[in-house]
Amino acid sequence: MNNQVHEIAAHCDQLPERFIRKDDEEYGNITNASASSPTGIPVIDVSLLTSSHSELDRLKSAITTWGCFQAINHGIEGSFLDKVREISGLFFNLSADEKKKCLREENDIEGYGNDMVLSDNQTLDWTDRLYLNVLPQDQKRLQFWPQNHTYFREVVNEYCSKIEFINEVILKALARSLNLEENCFLDQYGTASKMIARFNYYPPCPWADKVLGLKPHSDGSAITFLLQGKEVEGLQVLKDGQWFGVPSVPDALTINVVDQMEIMSNGIFKSPMHRVLVSSKDQRITVAMFCMPQTEKDIGPVDGLITDGTPRLYKNVTYSIEFYLKNYQQGTRSIDACKI
Ligand SMILES: O=C(O)CCC(=O)C(=O)O
Numbered sequence: 560m561n562n563q564v565h566e567i568a569a570h571c572d573q574l575p576e577r578f579i580r581k582d583d584e585e586y587g588n589i590t591n592a593s594a595s596s597p598t599g600i601p602v603i604d605v606s607l608l609t610s611s612h613s614e615l616d617r618l619k620s621a622i623t624t625w626g627c628f629q630a631i632n633h634g635i636e637g638s639f640l641d642k643v644r645e646i647s648g649l650f651f652n653l654s655a656d657e658k659k660k661c662l663r664e665e666n667d668i669e670g671y672g673n674d675m676v677l678s679d680n681q682t683l684d685w686t687d688r689l690y691l692n693v694l695p696q697d698q699k700r701l702q703f704w705p706q707n708h709t710y711f712r713e714v715v716n717e718y719c720s721k722i723e724f725i726n727e728v729i730l731k732a733l734a735r736s737l738n739l740e741e742n743c744f745l746d747q748y749g750t751a752s753k754m755i756a757r758f759n760y761y762p763p764c765p766w767a768d769k770v771l772g773l774k775p776h777s778d779g780s781a782i783t784f785l786l787q788g789k790e791v792e793g794l795q796v797l798k799d800g801q802w803f804g805v806p807s808v809p810d811a812l813t814i815n816v817v818d819q820m821e822i823m824s825n826g827i828f829k830s831p832m833h834r835v836l837v838s839s840k841d842q843r844i845t846v847a848m849f850c851m852p853q854t855e856k857d858i859g860p861v862d863g864l865i866t867d868g869t870p871r872l873y874k875n876v877t878y879s880i881e882f883y884l885k886n887y888q889q890g891t892r893s894i895d896a897c898k899i
Pocket of ligand 1: 757759773778785793794833835845847
């Protein structure tokens with residue numbers, strides 16, 4: 560457990576070199592915009608997406624300009640989101656020995672731990688995480704779930720069902736926003752779509768300006784649902800060459816439309832680059848739910864989007880997690896390898 564970031568934060572009086580963000584890292588020198596943009600990350604009312612054309616247009620505009628939006632009226636009660644925040648805190652507050660029971664194995668992604676080290680020159684993220692496969696059901700590995708915490712399991716399972724429902728609403732709305740048949744993206748999900756829950760813990764860092772909670776990346780899923788804490792912010796999204804802060808909006812979910820949707824939409828939707836800054840005083844906890852097609856299945860641009868004027872931009876690919884992670888840790892983008 561020596562190398563968990565929360566322990567380094569508690570015991571080290573010098574920042575280990577592996578965490579120091581490199582100045583020459585791609586995106587490292589992009590200007591930091593003010594805390595948020597003049598117009599802000601768009602807010603979309605999910606309850607209107609089936610009935611209002613103007614909300615569908617706003618969704619399309621949000622995704623083609625920012626790649627993300629703050630979803631309100633998504634159908635999950637604020638009190639339930641508080642339970643998700645509560646179980647996340649509950650896990651990270653367990654004793655080191657208890658958390659260790661969920662420790663991931665060296666070459667595995669799933670479980671509790673910090674960055675997987677895949678290369679010698681990899682900069683480490685200032686974060687500890689608990690990474691759990693939640694769908695398909697038969698791929699759950701309960702040995703990585705906190706033991707003796709029925710409440711944790713109940714809340715995660717219920718949250719997973721609720722996110723699955725919203726994911727479908729968003730996928731259909733995205734298809735309709737492009738005048739496509741509403742199931743065209745869902746059809747690529749196959750019969751065993753995948754969902755991963757990642758609980759992120761960013762301890763306060765005495766060297767906050769020298770590290771990143773997460774280095775710049777775009778997500779390898781199709782849609783990511785992020786639940787932020789209520790007070791401490793840190794997420795930034797890249798737009799027009801500047802980083803903008805993504806505020807925490809009460810009871811909203813931050814939704815990113817990401818790599819696999821970029822491929823399926825033949826590049827109309829652009830997977831947003833984002834990164835996380837950390838605080839020198841406060842810890843921050845977030846929960847990301849990564850939703851994506853069945854991983855054994857090829858995905859590709861939907862037929863209706865390929866025309867003489869808009870030729871195919873991406874190959875058909877199996878977007879595996881291993882393929883994604885290798886690129887992530889080297890600071891490159893897997894999506895680039897899928898371009899024709
Ligand atoms: O914690 C955050 O604010 C962002 C999390 C994120 O980008 C991720 O888990 O990929």
